[in-house]
Amino acid sequence: MIIGFEAKRLFQNFSGLGNYSRNTVSLLARYYPENRYLLFAPKLTSLFIPPQSVEVISPQSKFFKRFRSYWRMYRVAGLAKKKHADIFHGLSHSLPVGIEKRGIPSIVTIHDLIFLRFPEFYKQIDRKLYFLNTLSSCRRCTKILAISHQTKEDIINYLGIEEEKIAVLHQSCDRRFYEQVDEELKDSIRKKYDLPEKFILCVGTIEQRKNQLAILKGVVSEKLTIPVVLLGKPTDYKRLLDEFIIESGIRKQLIFLHNTDFSDLHAIYQLAEIMVYPSFFEGFGLPVLEAQASGCPVITSNISSMPEAGGDGAVYVDPANSSEIGLAIRKILTDNKFKEELIQKGTANALLFNDQAVGEKLVKLYQSLVKQN
DSSP states (O other), rough: EEEEEHHHHHHHHHHHHHHHHHHHHHHHEEEEEEETTEESSSSSSSOOOTTTEEEOOOOOHHHHHHHHHHHHHHHHHHHHTTOOOEEEEEEOOOOOOOOOTTTTOOEOOOOOOOOOOOGGGGGGHHHHHHHHHHHHHHHHEEEEEESSSHHHHHHHHHHHOOOGGGEOOOOOGGGGOOOOOOHHHHHHHHHHOOOOSSOOOEEESSGGTHHHHHHHHHHTTTTTSEEEEEEEEOOOOHHHHHHHHHHTTTTGEEEEEEEOGGGHHHHHHHHHEEEEEOSOOOSOOOOHHHHHTTOOOEEEEEEETTHHHTSSSSSOHHHTTTTHHHHHHHHHHHHHHHHHHHHHHHHHHTTTTTTTHHHEEEEEEEHHHHHHH
């Protein structure tokens, strides 16, 4: 098969959508090198080094290099046809205009509809553009790929798409998280980021939806003195955290990390005592899986898609109840037997999301659509 991908975020997004895109293409190239993979990318960066079976197509003329968005939306469908693509996959909510008229079956991955669930977190113009682009892509595609059952329900309820058009395929977890880091590398990473001997970790953009303030309140309510490492891009929400930190006198307990190397993340998980992820809503919640694969016990929310990701290998809490979060942290820190059982269950759950299993399901979906076409 020749498989085309809309690959903007693969090269330009450092976190969630970018990681999904890179993981997807990498695992397909690794396990199915007999296929050809075409990446249609408006701009190239060093974030991704294409494997041998991957060809990258980007704007060549001065005009399209200047108007990259136009190239991405209106030129890619024709280029995919010229390259004899058997199927086209929009990796993050978007398909090029006209792909449905080129005789090429198409898939679009929808990660979440947070901009509709929590409109207050987005500018009005951004919400409108996201909505129009997502709805158009869902209507024009052959199949929608939802990364969780939660996302599937939202696509049905918010966009009015028929259930039969939607397939659910959970995200894969990058294989490096399953690899044990040796002590020498751990020490090196600890020194690189000036990490303490023991700490609680939270991975994700520092924003209201991720709910990091509840972790801090839980730590204070239980009078825990263990350091807390918040790893993620800061937003205006950090000001609320700073106010609480000063008010509660826990400044020396807090470490903020930003722009960490992705290749260091699995070592940071393995250094942490607990990964706490009390998000109010996620399309999937990949940090839950990453922590479990790394052998780090997980506390996460009992709502949205987090139970789908964590299975029976996580402690689930009400994200609105900071006292409950604090008690869960204390339980893991003080009960070694409980902690070890949780790690074992988390490791077993993470194996269900290994890249080979996810790749096999995805290729079968491609093959079925090509055959129907």
